[in-house]
Amino acid sequence: MEREKLEKELVQLQEELEDVKEEMHFMLEKTNIHVPGSAKNQFEEQIRVLEEKIQKIKDQLKED
Numbered sequence: 001m002e003r004e005k006l007e008k009e010l011v012q013l014q015e016e017l018e019d020v021k022e023e024m025h026f027m028l029e030k031t032n033i034h035v036p037g038s039a040k041n042q043f044e045e046q047i048r049v050l051e052e053k054i055q056k057i058k059d060q061l062k063e064d
Helices: 002-030 037-063
Strands: none
Touching: 002 037
8 A cells, every 4th residue: 555655646746847847948948038047946946856755755665
């Protein structure tokens, strides 16, 4: 049961990471609107946090 829960959470986090990356790409490269540097930093922080969570889950799954 625990493994199943971790696998579902992993999929969810990976999808969320992909969404954040797409949103960042769109906001920073595909629009003509000026985006402050702080917005880029927020995107990068979100990505970093998600990648850390994903790695922790992967590590837990390897241990099982």
